[in-house]
Amino acid sequence: MTRLLAALGKTTLGTLAALGRIAIFTGQTFGHLLRPPFYPREFATALLQIGYFSLPVVGLTALFTGGALALQIYSGGARFSAEAVVPQIVAIGMVRELGPVLVGLMIAARVTSSIAAEIATMKVTEQIDALVTLSTDPMKYLTLPRVLAATLVMPVLVAVGNVIGIMGGWLVATQRLGFNPTGYLRNTVDFLELHDIGSSLAKGAVFGFLAALMGCYYGMASERGAMGVGRATKGAVVAAAVLILAANFLLTEAFFSA
Amino acid sequence: MITITGLTRSFGTKQVLRGVDLHVPKGQSMVVIGGSGTGKSVLIKCILGLVTPDGGTITVDGQDVTRVPRDAFLARFGMLFQGGALFDSLPVWQNVAFRLLRGSLRRPRPEARAIAIEKLRRVGLGPETADLYPAELSGGMQKRVGLARAIAAEPQIIFFDEPTTGLDPIMAGVINDLIREIVTEMGATAITITHDMSSVRAIADRVAMLHNGKIRWTGPASQLDSCGDPYVAQFIHGSPDGPIETLR
Known part of the structure; x- marks a missing residue:
């Protein structure tokens, strides 16, 4: 019993310590937001890497999800003669939930892993130390541009994902399920509210922030050697995915609870 | 000039630096020798602020390195890292x-x-x-x-961390000569960390040997072979027998 309590206590303390370190890291990142020097070139590169180069994976994920969603809703709706709600449910499902969450998870897989591995490798090969000796703050040069870029570009990716997801649903509904193309789109547009779109984009910004922050944090905290880089990358992706899902619940509660 | 007094640093339970005292005159090339894991790299990382010492003081031209503006301080330094x-x-x-x-x-x-x-x-x-x-x-x-x-x-001060590690002897010689030429030409103060004796002989004006977390011996490079210290003698001859413990 004592052993069990000791293990529980150790895990709790470890988790709290990690949360504290992440909170300090977040504070340090924000601390650099308004203090020069700024690195616009690094910011532009991060925008391109996180935003533009993620478009294919985001587009494909959204397209297939939208299509599958249309099939599921049609099949499920048929049980109580509600097949006609496909456009509305696809729209609300994609925009409110699946768009931001799936794009967030895709970014966690593609971008968080890449950031964590890159920064961790820089750490074990003394490139981070070299930055310091060259009078460059690694937080300002590596972390801030990535976190800022991900926070700003993720709403755009989510918007693109939402549109492509809805189009995936539209394609399946009109080609397989016999829906009228114009009517489907009209139903989608009429049904969606500004609040749905706003909450979707806000979720995107939060998920982007979390994804990049975890990549940078775990990269900077990496231990030595190839194993250290591997652990940092794995830890970053797991933490980002869990935090995105937890944040999604909290944001959904905040946006949509009556 | 760089003056280090009573520098200590531990990592967990392992005390790496146990009170290092070292003086590097301006414009001189100091080479710090010592076995692997004796804290040579930690020593220069402490000077640069990459590692925070547990105790002791480091001054550069009389100014405590912890009390000078970081940017201006680092602008005076250049460093060649072990792996580049x-x-x-x-x-x-x-x-x-x-x-x-x-x-x-x-x-x-x-x-x-x-x-x-x-x-x-x-x-x-x-x-x-x-x-x-x-x-x-x-x-x-x-x-x-x-x-x-x-x-x-x-820069006015240049650090070289194991400049010849991983290079063939000819390339190591080329790098050693380059370092010596550049340090002389720029009039810079240099600290080189190495256990390569060919580097020591090519680069050093003065040599310090770090052993067991302290400076064991320091003096002009010309006196290295005749200093009479058994630890230095064992190190420079690469002998497994002597006061320095070796794993076999």
């Missing part, structure tokens, strides 16, 4: 001119590139290497680029 520590994502010329492209020493891009190419030439690399990426270079070329980066902003 070149930035993979940047081409060679941007690595060399890194400091000249941002921060307080910022120059226009064409001027920074011209300086980088000149520094590359100084370390024996042609302008054709300027647009290559570090991964496209051999180990020796990476060391040269690292050296060019260390001297790009004309």
Whole structure:
């Protein structure tokens, strides 16, 4: 019993310590937001890497999800003669939930892993130390541009994902399920509210922030050697995915609870 | 000049530095020798502020390094890292001119590139290497680029961490000669960390031996062979027998 309590206590303390370190890291990142020097070139590169180069994976994920969603809703709706709600449910499902969450998870897989591995490798090969000796703050040069870029570009990716997801649903509904193309789109547009779109984009910004922050944090905290880089990358992706899902619940509660 | 007094640093339960006292006169080339894991790299990382000491003081030209503005302080230093520590994502010329492209020493891009190419030439690399990426270079070329980066902003103090590790003897000799020439030509104060005796003989004005977390012996390079210290003698002859414990 004592052993069990000791293990529980150790895990709790470890988790709290990690949360504290992440909170300090977040504070340090924000601390650099308004203090020069700024690195616009690094910011532009991060925008391109996180935003533009993620478009294919985001587009494909959204397209297939939208299509599958249309099939599921049609099949499920048929049980109580509600097949006609496909456009509305696809729209609300994609925009409110699946768009931001799936794009967030895709970014966690593609971008968080890449950031964590890159920064961790820089750490074990003394490139981070070299930055310091060259009078460059690694937080300002590596972390801030990535976190800022991900926070700003993720709403755009989510918007693109939402549109492509809805189009995936539209394609399946009109080609397989016999829906009228114009009517489907009209139903989608009429049904969606500004609040749905706003909450979707806000979720995107939060998920982007979390994804990049975890990549940078775990990269900077990496231990030595190839194993250290591997652990940092794995830890970053797991933490980002869990935090995105937890944040999604909290944001959904905040946006949509009556 | 650099003066280190009573410097201590532990990692967990392992005390690496146990009170290091060292004085490096201005314009001199000091080489710190010692076995692997004796804290040589930790010593120079403490001076640069990359590692925070547990105790002791470090002064550069009489100023405590913990009380001077960081940017101005670091602008006086150049460092060649053991593995080069070149930035993979940047081409060679941007690595060399890194400091000249941002921060307080910022120059226009064409001027920074011209300086980088000149520094590359100084370390024996042609302008054709300027647009290559570090991964496209051999180990020796990476060391040269690292050296060019260390001297790009004309620092007053240069640190070399194991400058010849991983190089063949001929390339090691070339790097040693380059370091000696550059330090003399720039009039810089230099600290080199190494356990390569050919580097010691080529680079050093003075030598200090770090053993068991303290400076065991320090003196002019010319007295190294005749200093009479059994630890130094064992180290420079690479003998397994002597007061320094070895694992067998």
